[in-house]
Amino acid sequence: MTSEIAVMNQRGVALAADSAVTLIDGGVVVVRNDQRKLFNLANGLPLGVMFFGVADMMGHPWEHLIEHFQKKARPGPLPHVRDYAAKFTGMLDNLEEFFPRERQKDDYKRLLASVFRYVFHLAQYIRETGGAERARVSDAEILEESIEHIWRVYQQREDGSSRPDLACFPQGFAAVVARDYSGTVDELIAYGFSNFNLSQTAVLRLRDIAVYCVVKDLFLEDVTGLVFAGYGTDERYPVVVTYFLSAIVGGIVKRAEASADAIDGELRSKIRIFADSEVTNAFIRGIDYGLERRFYGTLQLMMQGLVDHVVSAFPNADQGQREGVRKQFQGHILPQYLNTFHAMMEDYQQQTYINPVLRVLEIAARPELAETARDLVALNILKKRIMAQHQTVGGAIDVAIISREDGFKWWTKQGGG
Numbered sequence: 001m002t003s004e005i006a007v008m009n010q011r012g013v014a015l016a017a018d019s020a021v022t023l024i025d026g027g028v029v030v031v032r033n034d035q036r037k038l039f040n041l042a043n044g045l046p047l048g049v050m051f052f053g054v055a056d057m058m059g060h061p062w063e064h065l066i067e068h069f070q071k072k073a074r075p076g077p078l079p080h081v082r083d084y085a086a087k088f089t090g091m092l093d094n095l096e097e098f099f100p101r102e103r104q105k106d107d108y109k110r111l112l113a114s115v116f117r118y119v120f121h122l123a124q125y126i127r128e129t130g131g132a133e134r135a136r137v138s139d140a141e142i143l144e145e146s147i148e149h150i151w152r153v154y155q156q157r158e159d160g161s162s163r164p165d166l167a168c169f170p171q172g173f174a175a176v177v178a179r180d181y182s183g184t185v186d187e188l189i190a191y192g193f194s195n196f197n198l199s200q201t202a203v204l205r206l207r208d209i210a211v212y213c214v215v216k217d218l219f220l221e222d223v224t225g226l227v228f229a230g231y232g233t234d235e236r237y238p239v240v241v242t243y244f245l246s247a248i249v250g251g252i253v254k255r256a257e258a259s260a261d262a263i264d265g266e267l268r269s270k271i272r273i274f275a276d277s278e279v280t281n282a283f284i285r286g287i288d289y290g291l292e293r294r295f296y297g298t299l300q301l302m303m304q305g306l307v308d309h310v311v312s313a314f315p316n317a318d319q320g321q322r323e324g325v326r327k328q329f330q331g332h333i334l335p336q337y338l339n340t341f342h343a344m345m346e347d348y349q350q351q352t353y354i355n356p357v358l359r360v361l362e363i364a365a366r367p368e369l370a371e372t373a374r375d376l377v378a379l380n381i382l383k384k385r386i387m388a389q390h391q392t393v394g395g396a397i398d399v400a401i402i403s404r405e406d407g408f409k410w411w412t413k414q415g416g417g
Contacts, residue, residue: 002037002052003380004274006229006240007373008263012366012403013229013238015048016373018381019395019414021055033395039066040400040408042075047084047230048400048408052275054224058107058248060098062224068098080232081239082260089226089243092253093168099248108177108214109184111247111254114221115150115213116192116206122146140196147198150220151205154212165215168255174215176250178207185210217256219244225258225274230402237263238402240272269361271376279379286353296342303334370401370411 004017021035035055041047051062066088069075073091078084092099099107123139123146130137157163165174189206198206213221229240239262245255261270273280282288287295307329311322361372374397381394396414403409 002275003277003280003377004037004050004052004227005277005280005373005376006227006261006272006274007270007361007369007376008229008238008240008261008272009269009361009364009369010237010263011364012369012401013048013240013263014366014369014373014399014401014411015050015227015229016370016377016397016399017050017052018377018397034414035395036063036398036414038398038400039063041066041084041088041228041230042070044407045075045077045230046402046404046407047081047228048402049088049229050227050274052225052227054222054246057092057224057245057253058099058103062226065092065098077233079234081228081230081235081241082257083232085226085228085241085243085257088228089168089245089253089255092245092248094251096251099251101251104248104251105181105184107247108181108249109188111221111249112185112188112210112213113192114246115209116188118220119143119146119150119209120192122149140198143193143196144198144202147202147205147209151209151212154209154216154218164217166217166254166256169215169252173250173252174211177211177214180250181210214247214249214254219246219254219256221246227272227274230408231404235262236404239263240270242272242274269358269364271357271361273376277377277380279383280376283376283379284354284357286349296338299341300334300338303338304330307334366401366403367411370399374399374412 002018002020004015007014007016015038017037019035019037020033037052038048038050041049049066055061057065069088069091073087075084075087078087120143123143126145127135127142130142153163155163185207188210189203193203193206212218223244223246226243226245227240228243229238231238239260241260242258243255244258245253247254259272261272263270271280271284273284278289285292307326311317311326311329314322317325361369364372377397381397384394396412398413399411400413401409401411
Protein backbone atom coordinates (compact mmCIF):
# COMPACT_ATOMS: atom_id res chain seq x y z
CA MET A 1 0.00 0.00 0.00
CA THR A 2 0.99 3.62 0.00
CA SER A 3 0.01 7.08 1.16
CA GLU A 4 0.00 9.98 -1.26
CA ILE A 5 -1.27 13.54 -0.99
CA ALA A 6 -1.75 16.47 -3.36
CA VAL A 7 -2.13 19.91 -1.75
CA MET A 8 -2.87 22.78 -4.12
CA ASN A 9 -3.73 26.45 -4.24
CA GLN A 10 -3.36 29.24 -6.78
CA ARG A 11 0.42 29.37 -6.24
CA GLY A 12 1.15 25.73 -7.03
CA VAL A 13 0.62 22.08 -6.15
CA ALA A 14 2.66 19.97 -3.72
CA LEU A 15 2.85 16.21 -4.13
CA ALA A 16 3.99 13.86 -1.36
CA ALA A 17 4.43 10.08 -1.39
CA ASP A 18 5.84 7.55 1.06
CA SER A 19 8.27 4.87 -0.13
CA ALA A 20 6.80 1.62 1.21
CA VAL A 21 5.95 -1.24 -1.12
CA THR A 22 4.23 -4.44 0.02
CA LEU A 23 5.29 -7.81 -1.40
CA ILE A 24 3.40 -11.04 -0.70
CA ASP A 25 5.28 -14.30 -1.15
CA GLY A 26 3.60 -17.54 -0.11
CA GLY A 27 1.38 -15.76 2.38
CA VAL A 28 4.29 -13.90 3.95
CA VAL A 29 3.96 -10.11 3.85
CA VAL A 30 7.22 -8.27 3.24
CA VAL A 31 7.43 -4.47 3.27
CA ARG A 32 10.30 -2.59 1.66
CA ASN A 33 10.82 1.13 2.21
CA ASP A 34 12.85 2.13 -0.84
CA GLN A 35 10.28 2.55 -3.63
CA ARG A 36 10.10 5.87 -5.45
CA LYS A 37 6.51 6.68 -6.43
CA LEU A 38 6.83 10.35 -7.39
CA PHE A 39 8.50 11.54 -10.61
CA ASN A 40 8.84 14.50 -12.94
CA LEU A 41 6.78 13.30 -15.90
CA ALA A 42 8.74 15.26 -18.50
CA ASN A 43 12.02 17.09 -17.99
CA GLY A 44 11.65 20.85 -18.25
CA LEU A 45 7.86 20.80 -17.97
CA PRO A 46 5.81 21.67 -14.85
CA LEU A 47 4.38 18.17 -14.47
CA GLY A 48 4.58 15.45 -11.84
CA VAL A 49 3.24 11.92 -11.72
CA MET A 50 2.70 9.53 -8.78
CA PHE A 51 1.51 5.93 -8.78
CA PHE A 52 -0.33 3.93 -6.13
CA GLY A 53 -1.83 0.46 -6.00
CA VAL A 54 -0.24 -2.16 -8.27
CA ALA A 55 3.42 -1.14 -8.66
CA ASP A 56 3.99 -2.54 -12.15
CA MET A 57 2.34 -3.28 -15.48
CA MET A 58 2.87 -6.89 -16.57
CA GLY A 59 6.06 -7.05 -14.51
CA HIS A 60 7.53 -3.73 -15.65
CA PRO A 61 7.90 -1.13 -12.83
CA TRP A 62 6.19 2.17 -13.46
CA GLU A 63 9.48 4.07 -13.21
CA HIS A 64 10.74 2.17 -16.28
CA LEU A 65 7.59 3.04 -18.22
CA ILE A 66 7.90 6.69 -17.19
CA GLU A 67 11.53 6.69 -18.34
CA HIS A 68 10.45 5.19 -21.67
CA PHE A 69 7.86 7.95 -22.03
CA GLN A 70 10.50 10.61 -21.37
CA LYS A 71 13.01 9.18 -23.86
CA LYS A 72 10.82 7.82 -26.65
CA ALA A 73 7.57 9.80 -26.59
CA ARG A 74 9.46 13.04 -25.78
CA PRO A 75 6.32 14.97 -24.87
CA GLY A 76 6.44 18.63 -25.76
CA PRO A 77 4.18 21.39 -24.44
CA LEU A 78 0.50 20.45 -24.42
CA PRO A 79 -2.50 22.65 -23.51
CA HIS A 80 -3.82 20.64 -20.54
CA VAL A 81 -2.71 18.15 -17.89
CA ARG A 82 -5.45 15.89 -19.23
CA ASP A 83 -3.59 15.83 -22.55
CA TYR A 84 -0.41 14.57 -20.87
CA ALA A 85 -2.36 11.91 -18.98
CA ALA A 86 -4.00 10.72 -22.21
CA LYS A 87 -0.66 10.75 -24.05
CA PHE A 88 1.13 8.71 -21.38
CA THR A 89 -1.59 6.10 -20.95
CA GLY A 90 -2.12 5.89 -24.72
CA MET A 91 1.59 5.17 -25.17
CA LEU A 92 1.04 1.86 -23.37
CA ASP A 93 -1.30 0.52 -26.06
CA ASN A 94 0.33 -2.00 -28.42
CA LEU A 95 3.70 -1.45 -26.74
CA GLU A 96 4.98 -4.93 -27.52
CA GLU A 97 8.51 -3.96 -26.53
CA PHE A 98 7.24 -4.23 -22.95
CA PHE A 99 3.99 -6.19 -23.31
CA PRO A 100 4.33 -9.08 -25.81
CA ARG A 101 1.06 -10.44 -27.17
CA GLU A 102 1.71 -13.98 -25.96
CA ARG A 103 1.70 -12.78 -22.33
CA GLN A 104 -1.48 -10.72 -22.49
CA LYS A 105 -3.78 -13.66 -21.83
CA ASP A 106 -2.03 -14.03 -18.47
CA ASP A 107 -2.85 -10.39 -17.72
CA TYR A 108 -6.50 -10.96 -18.61
CA LYS A 109 -6.49 -14.03 -16.35
CA ARG A 110 -5.15 -11.91 -13.49
CA LEU A 111 -7.86 -9.31 -14.11
CA LEU A 112 -10.71 -11.82 -14.15
CA ALA A 113 -9.37 -13.72 -11.13
CA SER A 114 -9.32 -10.43 -9.22
CA VAL A 115 -12.97 -9.76 -10.13
CA PHE A 116 -14.01 -13.28 -9.14
CA ARG A 117 -12.31 -12.74 -5.76
CA TYR A 118 -14.50 -9.67 -5.41
CA VAL A 119 -17.55 -11.86 -6.08
CA PHE A 120 -16.58 -14.12 -3.17
CA HIS A 121 -15.80 -11.17 -0.87
CA LEU A 122 -19.22 -9.68 -1.57
CA ALA A 123 -20.87 -13.05 -0.89
CA GLN A 124 -19.07 -13.22 2.45
CA TYR A 125 -20.25 -9.69 3.29
CA ILE A 126 -23.85 -10.62 2.39
CA ARG A 127 -23.60 -13.65 4.65
CA GLU A 128 -22.09 -11.76 7.60
CA THR A 129 -24.49 -8.81 7.48
CA GLY A 130 -27.65 -10.69 6.54
CA GLY A 131 -28.57 -11.77 10.05
CA ALA A 132 -30.67 -14.82 10.84
CA GLU A 133 -32.47 -14.71 7.51
CA ARG A 134 -29.25 -15.23 5.50
CA ALA A 135 -27.88 -17.78 7.97
CA ARG A 136 -30.39 -20.35 6.70
CA VAL A 137 -29.50 -19.82 3.03
CA SER A 138 -27.04 -22.11 1.25
CA ASP A 139 -23.61 -20.96 0.10
CA ALA A 140 -24.68 -21.42 -3.52
CA GLU A 141 -27.70 -19.14 -3.07
CA ILE A 142 -25.58 -16.47 -1.38
CA LEU A 143 -23.01 -16.73 -4.15
CA GLU A 144 -25.68 -16.43 -6.84
CA GLU A 145 -27.02 -13.31 -5.09
CA SER A 146 -23.53 -11.82 -5.19
CA ILE A 147 -23.10 -12.71 -8.87
CA GLU A 148 -26.47 -11.19 -9.75
CA HIS A 149 -25.64 -7.96 -7.90
CA ILE A 150 -22.27 -7.54 -9.64
CA TRP A 151 -23.80 -8.40 -13.03
CA ARG A 152 -26.29 -5.56 -12.56
CA VAL A 153 -23.69 -3.09 -11.24
CA TYR A 154 -21.60 -3.60 -14.36
CA GLN A 155 -24.59 -2.53 -16.45
CA GLN A 156 -26.14 0.25 -14.36
CA ARG A 157 -24.87 3.12 -12.25
CA GLU A 158 -26.39 3.90 -8.86
CA ASP A 159 -28.67 6.53 -10.42
CA GLY A 160 -30.15 3.92 -12.77
CA SER A 161 -28.40 5.16 -15.91
CA SER A 162 -26.66 2.70 -18.20
CA ARG A 163 -22.97 2.19 -17.52
CA PRO A 164 -21.03 2.98 -20.70
CA ASP A 165 -18.20 1.06 -22.29
CA LEU A 166 -14.74 2.54 -21.80
CA ALA A 167 -13.64 4.96 -24.49
CA CYS A 168 -10.19 3.35 -24.71
CA PHE A 169 -11.64 0.29 -26.49
CA PRO A 170 -12.92 0.29 -30.09
CA GLN A 171 -16.56 -0.40 -30.86
CA GLY A 172 -17.36 -4.12 -30.78
CA PHE A 173 -14.42 -4.97 -28.51
CA ALA A 174 -16.70 -6.94 -26.16
CA ALA A 175 -17.24 -9.54 -28.89
CA VAL A 176 -13.47 -9.79 -29.37
CA VAL A 177 -12.97 -10.49 -25.64
CA ALA A 178 -15.75 -13.11 -25.59
CA ARG A 179 -14.21 -14.87 -28.61
CA ASP A 180 -10.49 -14.69 -27.83
CA TYR A 181 -10.61 -15.39 -24.09
CA SER A 182 -13.40 -17.98 -23.84
CA GLY A 183 -10.98 -20.74 -22.84
CA THR A 184 -9.55 -18.68 -19.97
CA VAL A 185 -13.09 -17.81 -18.82
CA ASP A 186 -14.11 -21.48 -18.77
CA GLU A 187 -10.96 -22.37 -16.84
CA LEU A 188 -11.49 -19.76 -14.11
CA ILE A 189 -15.22 -20.48 -13.73
CA ALA A 190 -14.46 -24.18 -13.32
CA TYR A 191 -11.66 -23.50 -10.86
CA GLY A 192 -13.56 -21.08 -8.67
CA PHE A 193 -17.20 -22.14 -8.83
CA SER A 194 -17.44 -25.82 -9.78
CA ASN A 195 -18.00 -26.91 -6.16
CA PHE A 196 -21.16 -24.81 -5.74
CA ASN A 197 -23.45 -26.33 -8.38
CA LEU A 198 -24.55 -22.92 -9.62
CA SER A 199 -27.61 -22.51 -11.79
CA GLN A 200 -27.19 -22.11 -15.53
CA THR A 201 -28.32 -18.50 -15.22
CA ALA A 202 -25.56 -17.76 -12.69
CA VAL A 203 -22.93 -19.34 -14.96
CA LEU A 204 -24.14 -17.23 -17.88
CA ARG A 205 -23.92 -14.18 -15.63
CA LEU A 206 -20.29 -15.09 -14.86
CA ARG A 207 -19.55 -15.28 -18.57
CA ASP A 208 -21.06 -11.83 -19.04
CA ILE A 209 -19.01 -10.49 -16.12
CA ALA A 210 -15.88 -11.90 -17.77
CA VAL A 211 -16.53 -9.50 -20.68
CA TYR A 212 -17.95 -6.58 -18.70
CA CYS A 213 -14.91 -6.50 -16.43
CA VAL A 214 -12.83 -5.46 -19.45
CA VAL A 215 -15.05 -3.09 -21.42
CA LYS A 216 -17.29 -1.44 -18.80
CA ASP A 217 -16.40 1.76 -16.98
CA LEU A 218 -16.00 0.07 -13.60
CA PHE A 219 -12.90 -1.15 -11.78
CA LEU A 220 -13.61 -3.93 -9.26
CA GLU A 221 -10.20 -5.50 -9.87
CA ASP A 222 -6.74 -4.63 -8.56
CA VAL A 223 -5.71 -1.34 -10.16
CA THR A 224 -2.89 1.14 -10.46
CA GLY A 225 -3.73 4.76 -9.83
CA LEU A 226 -1.70 7.33 -11.76
CA VAL A 227 -1.82 10.92 -10.49
CA PHE A 228 -0.82 13.60 -13.03
CA ALA A 229 -0.35 17.07 -11.57
CA GLY A 230 0.86 20.45 -12.72
CA TYR A 231 0.15 22.75 -15.64
CA GLY A 232 -0.58 22.59 -19.34
CA THR A 233 0.36 25.59 -21.43
CA ASP A 234 -3.24 26.88 -21.34
CA GLU A 235 -3.71 26.37 -17.56
CA ARG A 236 -3.14 29.32 -15.25
CA TYR A 237 -3.69 27.35 -12.06
CA PRO A 238 -2.69 23.79 -11.12
CA VAL A 239 -4.68 20.73 -12.15
CA VAL A 240 -4.60 17.17 -10.74
CA VAL A 241 -5.94 14.33 -12.91
CA THR A 242 -6.18 10.73 -11.67
CA TYR A 243 -6.39 7.66 -13.90
CA PHE A 244 -7.15 4.05 -13.03
CA LEU A 245 -5.41 1.33 -15.07
CA SER A 246 -5.58 -2.42 -14.60
CA ALA A 247 -4.75 -4.90 -17.38
CA ILE A 248 -3.71 -5.11 -21.01
CA VAL A 249 -6.28 -6.96 -23.10
CA GLY A 250 -5.97 -7.32 -26.86
CA GLY A 251 -3.06 -4.88 -26.85
CA ILE A 252 -5.07 -2.11 -25.12
CA VAL A 253 -4.69 -0.95 -21.53
CA LYS A 254 -7.98 -0.84 -19.63
CA ARG A 255 -8.06 2.69 -18.27
CA ALA A 256 -10.30 5.62 -17.38
CA GLU A 257 -10.06 9.02 -15.80
CA ALA A 258 -11.14 8.65 -12.16
CA SER A 259 -11.11 12.29 -11.02
CA ALA A 260 -9.97 15.77 -11.98
CA ASP A 261 -9.36 18.72 -9.66
CA ALA A 262 -8.60 22.23 -10.86
CA ILE A 263 -7.86 25.41 -8.96
CA ASP A 264 -9.52 28.53 -10.37
CA GLY A 265 -10.84 31.91 -9.27
CA GLU A 266 -13.52 30.30 -7.10
CA LEU A 267 -11.91 27.10 -5.80
CA ARG A 268 -8.68 28.44 -4.31
CA SER A 269 -7.37 25.43 -2.38
CA LYS A 270 -7.82 21.67 -2.40
CA ILE A 271 -6.45 18.54 -0.74
CA ARG A 272 -6.69 15.30 -2.68
CA ILE A 273 -5.96 12.07 -0.79
CA PHE A 274 -4.91 8.79 -2.39
CA ALA A 275 -4.53 5.15 -1.34
CA ASP A 276 -3.90 4.17 2.31
CA SER A 277 -4.39 7.60 3.91
CA GLU A 278 -7.14 7.02 6.46
CA VAL A 279 -5.51 9.17 9.16
CA THR A 280 -5.35 12.11 6.76
CA ASN A 281 -9.03 11.58 6.02
CA ALA A 282 -9.83 11.53 9.74
CA PHE A 283 -7.78 14.67 10.37
CA ILE A 284 -9.46 16.62 7.59
CA ARG A 285 -13.02 15.30 8.01
CA GLY A 286 -13.13 14.89 11.78
CA ILE A 287 -13.91 11.16 11.79
CA ASP A 288 -12.21 7.94 10.73
CA TYR A 289 -13.69 6.68 7.47
CA GLY A 290 -14.12 3.11 8.78
CA LEU A 291 -15.79 4.37 11.95
CA GLU A 292 -18.08 6.59 9.88
CA ARG A 293 -19.20 3.65 7.71
CA ARG A 294 -19.77 1.50 10.79
CA PHE A 295 -21.71 4.31 12.47
CA TYR A 296 -24.11 4.87 9.56
CA GLY A 297 -24.48 1.15 8.89
CA THR A 298 -25.26 0.39 12.54
CA LEU A 299 -27.68 3.30 12.77
CA GLN A 300 -29.56 2.04 9.71
CA LEU A 301 -29.83 -1.50 11.13
CA MET A 302 -31.03 -0.17 14.51
CA MET A 303 -33.66 2.05 12.89
CA GLN A 304 -34.91 -0.84 10.77
CA GLY A 305 -35.13 -2.95 13.93
CA LEU A 306 -37.06 -0.15 15.64
CA VAL A 307 -39.59 -0.15 12.79
CA ASP A 308 -40.05 -3.92 13.22
CA HIS A 309 -40.65 -3.51 16.97
CA VAL A 310 -43.15 -0.68 16.49
CA VAL A 311 -45.08 -2.56 13.82
CA SER A 312 -45.26 -5.71 15.94
CA ALA A 313 -46.62 -3.65 18.88
CA PHE A 314 -50.05 -3.41 17.20
CA PRO A 315 -51.59 -6.83 18.01
CA ASN A 316 -54.95 -6.09 16.35
CA ALA A 317 -53.49 -5.26 12.92
CA ASP A 318 -53.51 -8.09 10.40
CA GLN A 319 -50.33 -9.33 8.74
CA GLY A 320 -51.00 -7.50 5.47
CA GLN A 321 -51.37 -4.16 7.24
CA ARG A 322 -48.18 -4.73 9.21
CA GLU A 323 -46.20 -5.57 6.09
CA GLY A 324 -47.58 -2.53 4.27
CA VAL A 325 -46.55 -0.20 7.10
CA ARG A 326 -43.14 -1.90 7.41
CA LYS A 327 -42.43 -1.51 3.68
CA GLN A 328 -43.56 2.12 3.68
CA PHE A 329 -41.29 3.07 6.59
CA GLN A 330 -38.26 0.96 5.68
CA GLY A 331 -38.46 1.63 1.95
CA HIS A 332 -39.35 5.34 1.90
CA ILE A 333 -39.65 7.22 5.19
CA LEU A 334 -36.61 5.80 6.99
CA PRO A 335 -34.18 6.39 4.06
CA GLN A 336 -35.38 10.01 3.83
CA TYR A 337 -34.61 10.62 7.52
CA LEU A 338 -31.23 8.88 7.28
CA ASN A 339 -30.27 10.89 4.19
CA THR A 340 -31.27 14.12 5.93
CA PHE A 341 -29.24 13.16 9.00
CA HIS A 342 -26.24 12.28 6.82
CA ALA A 343 -26.49 15.63 5.01
CA MET A 344 -26.63 17.51 8.33
CA MET A 345 -23.51 15.72 9.57
CA GLU A 346 -21.66 16.36 6.29
CA ASP A 347 -22.50 20.05 6.53
CA TYR A 348 -21.14 20.11 10.10
CA GLN A 349 -17.94 18.40 8.97
CA GLN A 350 -17.54 20.86 6.12
CA GLN A 351 -18.00 23.92 8.29
CA THR A 352 -16.11 22.71 11.38
CA TYR A 353 -13.20 20.69 9.98
CA ILE A 354 -12.73 21.03 6.22
CA ASN A 355 -13.31 24.73 5.52
CA PRO A 356 -10.91 26.03 8.23
CA VAL A 357 -8.08 23.95 6.74
CA LEU A 358 -8.84 25.07 3.19
CA ARG A 359 -9.01 28.75 4.22
CA VAL A 360 -5.49 28.53 5.64
CA LEU A 361 -4.21 26.76 2.52
CA GLU A 362 -5.66 29.46 0.26
CA ILE A 363 -2.96 31.89 1.42
CA ALA A 364 -0.17 29.36 1.97
CA ALA A 365 3.15 29.90 0.22
CA ARG A 366 4.65 27.03 -1.77
CA PRO A 367 6.96 25.89 1.05
CA GLU A 368 3.92 25.64 3.33
CA LEU A 369 2.11 23.52 0.74
CA ALA A 370 5.11 21.18 0.61
CA GLU A 371 5.38 20.91 4.40
CA THR A 372 1.63 20.30 4.72
CA ALA A 373 1.70 17.50 2.13
CA ARG A 374 4.69 15.87 3.84
CA ASP A 375 3.10 16.12 7.32
CA LEU A 376 -0.19 14.63 6.13
CA VAL A 377 1.64 11.57 4.76
CA ALA A 378 3.67 11.36 7.99
CA LEU A 379 0.42 11.05 10.00
CA ASN A 380 -0.35 7.76 8.24
CA ILE A 381 3.19 6.47 8.84
CA LEU A 382 2.85 7.31 12.55
CA LYS A 383 -0.39 5.34 12.88
CA LYS A 384 1.09 2.22 11.26
CA ARG A 385 4.11 2.38 13.55
CA ILE A 386 2.44 2.99 16.92
CA MET A 387 -0.39 0.49 16.32
CA ALA A 388 2.06 -2.34 15.55
CA GLN A 389 0.49 -2.91 12.15
CA HIS A 390 2.32 -4.01 9.04
CA GLN A 391 4.02 -0.76 8.05
CA THR A 392 2.50 -0.74 4.57
CA VAL A 393 2.94 3.03 4.73
CA GLY A 394 6.44 4.14 5.67
CA GLY A 395 9.98 4.96 4.71
CA ALA A 396 11.24 8.26 3.34
CA ILE A 397 8.69 10.79 2.09
CA ASP A 398 9.32 12.29 -1.35
CA VAL A 399 7.88 15.77 -1.82
CA ALA A 400 7.80 17.95 -4.93
CA ILE A 401 6.35 21.41 -5.50
CA ILE A 402 5.14 22.40 -8.98
CA SER A 403 4.45 25.94 -10.15
CA ARG A 404 4.14 27.74 -13.48
CA GLU A 405 7.13 29.94 -12.71
CA ASP A 406 9.61 27.38 -11.35
CA GLY A 407 8.33 24.14 -12.86
CA PHE A 408 8.89 20.83 -11.05
CA LYS A 409 11.15 21.22 -7.99
CA TRP A 410 12.05 18.59 -5.40
CA TRP A 411 11.40 19.61 -1.81
CA THR A 412 12.65 16.36 -0.28
CA LYS A 413 13.85 13.31 -2.20
CA GLN A 414 15.07 9.97 -0.91
CA GLY A 415 18.74 9.57 -1.74
CA GLY A 416 19.11 13.33 -2.27
CA GLY A 417 19.62 14.93 -5.65
